[in-house]
Amino acid sequence: xxxxxxxxxxxxxxxxxxxxxxxxxxxxxxxxxxxxxxxxxxxxxxxxxxxxxxxxxxxxxxxxxxxxxxxxxxxxxxxxxxxxxxxxxxxxxxxxxxxxxxxxxxxxxxxxxxxxxxxxxxxxxxxxxxxxxxxxxxxxxxxxxxxxxxxxxxxxxxxxxxxxxxxxxxxxxxxxxxxxxxxxxxxxxxxxxxxxxxxxxxxxxxxxxxxxxxxxxxxxxxxxxxxxxxxxxxxxxxxxxxxxxxx
Numbered sequence: 001x002x003x004x005x006x007x008x009x010x011x012x013x014x015x016x017x018x019x020x021x022x023x024x025x026x027x028x029x030x031x032x033x034x035x036x037x038x039x040x041x042x043x044x045x046x047x048x049x050x051x052x053x054x055x056x057x058x059x060x061x062x063x064x065x066x067x068x069x070x071x072x073x074x075x076x077x078x079x080x081x082x083x084x085x086x087x088x089x090x091x092x093x094x095x096x097x098x099x100x101x102x103x104x105x106x107x108x109x110x111x112x113x114x115x116x117x118x119x120x121x122x123x124x125x126x127x128x129x130x131x132x133x134x135x136x137x138x139x140x141x142x143x144x145x146x147x148x149x150x151x152x153x154x155x156x157x158x159x160x161x162x163x164x165x166x167x168x169x170x171x172x173x174x175x176x177x178x179x180x181x182x183x184x185x186x187x188x189x190x191x192x193x194x195x196x197x198x199x200x201x202x203x204x205x206x207x208x209x210x211x212x213x214x215x216x217x218x219x220x221x222x223x224x225x226x227x228x229x230x231x232x233x234x235x236x237x238x239x240x241x242x243x244x245x246x247x
Contacts (some may be wrong), residue, residue: 003027003034003106004085008075009093013050015206019095020054020061023102030103037082038093039064041075057242072159073181075175089162090182095164097160098126098202105199108201114194116162117186119155129205141170141222148230151190153198156183157222160201167194178224179218188228191236 006022009016027034038051038061048065053062056192073125076090087109091097105116120127122140138157145156159182171188174181190196 001033001087001106001110002085003032003087003089003102004079004083005034005036005089005091005102006076006079006083006090006159007036007038007093008041008072008079008133009038009043009047010075011043011045011047011068012093013043013046015095016047016093017050017054018091018106020051020058022095023091023099024058028102030106032103032106034060035083035085036061037063037064037079039066039075041066041072042070044069047217049055065236068201069177071177072179073174073177073184076181080174082167083165085165086109088163092157092159094206095204096204097142098204101199101201102162104201108199109162109164111197113197114164114167115186115189115196117153117155117198118158118160118195120160120198120201120203121154121168121199122198124200126202128203130203131205145187145226148188148226149190149233151188153186153196156186158182158201158203161186163189170194175228176221176225178218178221180221181213183222184225184229188232191233 001122008018009224024037040048040051040063051063055063063080066075080088089102089105091102101118108116133137142154142156146154168187170192171185174184
């Protein structure tokens with residue numbers, strides 16, 4: 001099973017080389033057949049030069065240069081469009097995700113699951129330097145999603161997830177252009193009945209660079225995606241009900 005690792009990046013010149021090198025090392029050690037797709041979202045620093053050096057060093061790295069408009073969702077969608085693997089992992093380019101967890105996801109997917117979701121808030125995790133205010137909003141938002149969709153998963157907003165290719169195809173079209181894509185894809189997969197495993201993962205606060213995550217600006221976008229998928233869930237349930245009545 002070939003794995004496509006999609007890494008969206010924007011102005012990560014200080015961390016992108018170490019991040020990708022660590023990922024490459026873990027995938028090699030885990031004997032994971034893989035490609036790494038780095039999607040450069042209109043970086044204005046030296047990110048382009050840094051990832052060009054990585055591409056020259058590693059034969060399985062592909063670089064995609066985006067054109068405006070910028071946005072995390074656009075970047076992920078472009079990466080998905082170019083992925084050739086049987087499974088797709090979305091991994092942050094700021095070094096916050098633990099490369100060892102990518103291999104953990106991959107092994108779990110091999111057990112037969114359709115998706116593997118990580119949680120930073122269950123037993124067995126290591127979380128370092130998570131901004132306190134962001135943590136409060138994270139817990140409130142994820143609790144709201146958990147209750148609305150009546151599911152056990154408590155870290156939906158975390159971008160780092162793994163899907164079989166057929167899951168990604170099933171949830172299209174994707175409409176989120178920003179970080180709200182991190183909730184659109186997994187929630188669509190869940191309401192469509194795909195199986196998923198939840199595993200503990202590690203998360204580390206960035207040591208350099210600037211976060212692209214604007215909490216205030218994204219609240220409305222997150223709510224749009226959440227209720228968009230919730231409405232889809234209601235309509236799917238109604239379709240199933242009507243189909244049963246016709247039999």
